[in-house]
Amino acid sequence: MEQFIEALKTLVLLVDLQSSFTVRYSSSIAALARDIAAEMFESRFDFFVMYIAGFIHDLGKLKTPVEILHKPGKLTRSERYVMNLHASNTFKFLSKYSNLDEFAAIASLHHERLDGSGYPWGLKGNELGMRARILQVADVFTALTENRPYRKGMSNEDVLRIIEGEVDKGRLDGDVYRVLKEMVKNGYRISKDEVVFAEFFGDMEECEAVRKVLKRVS
Ligand SMILES: [Fe+2]
Numbered sequence: 001m002e003q004f005i006e007a008l009k010t011l012v013l014l015v016d017l018q019s020s021f022t023v024r025y026s027s028s029i030a031a032l033a034r035d036i037a038a039e040m041f042e043s044r045f046d047f048f049v050m051y052i053a054g055f056i057h058d059l060g061k062l063k064t065p066v067e068i069l070h071k072p073g074k075l076t077r078s079e080r081y082v083m084n085l086h087a088s089n090t091f092k093f094l095s096k097y098s099n100l101d102e103f104a105a106i107a108s109l110h111h112e113r114l115d116g117s118g119y120p121w122g123l124k125g126n127e128l129g130m131r132a133r134i135l136q137v138a139d140v141f142t143a144l145t146e147n148r149p150y151r152k153g154m155s156n157e158d159v160l161r162i163i164e165g166e167v168d169k170g171r172l173d174g175d176v177y178r179v180l181k182e183m184v185k186n187g188y189r190i191s192k193d194e195v196v197f198a199e200f201f202g203d204m205e206e207c208e209a210v211r212k213v214l215k216r217v218s
Pocket of ligand 1: 057058086087110111
């Protein structure tokens, strides 16, 4: 756990150097991934894993040059190559902490697709577990609904249609999509600054340390 908190501190330090929307985005996908998991899994540990994996999924972007990260227009082929390295960089950053192996593996799979067309490793089908599938859907939904410096966010309904199209093409998981669709139908809103660590940590001192770190990034 000490390693975990240290890793989060590193994350905060590095994220502080980046644009603020990356931080807001990471909090949003973390909350959404956790809330989808809460609909699909029984174990609170799964909610926790999804929350952390969501929070750190784009950590590898800290290695992406800012001019590529914030380029308003279409990326060139070589820029896209550099941009796409962020997923495997997330794994490289995190996998050196043995306690974070599980989070690192899930987090780094958020751009993989079930038909093998994703990156960084082109995994497909059964190679992608339900946790990774949840993160993939949560990533698309969060990214497209949020405003970015270079474009306005789309409506929930429009984004759900896009995700449905990806499900039809065999790229995103249909069960996760249906759970998300139901959540949105019932008025679900991503709570961007909600921090729910308290319920996962028995040790309040550790919990407070994590809260302090998260307060700085939210
Ligand atoms: Fe990403």
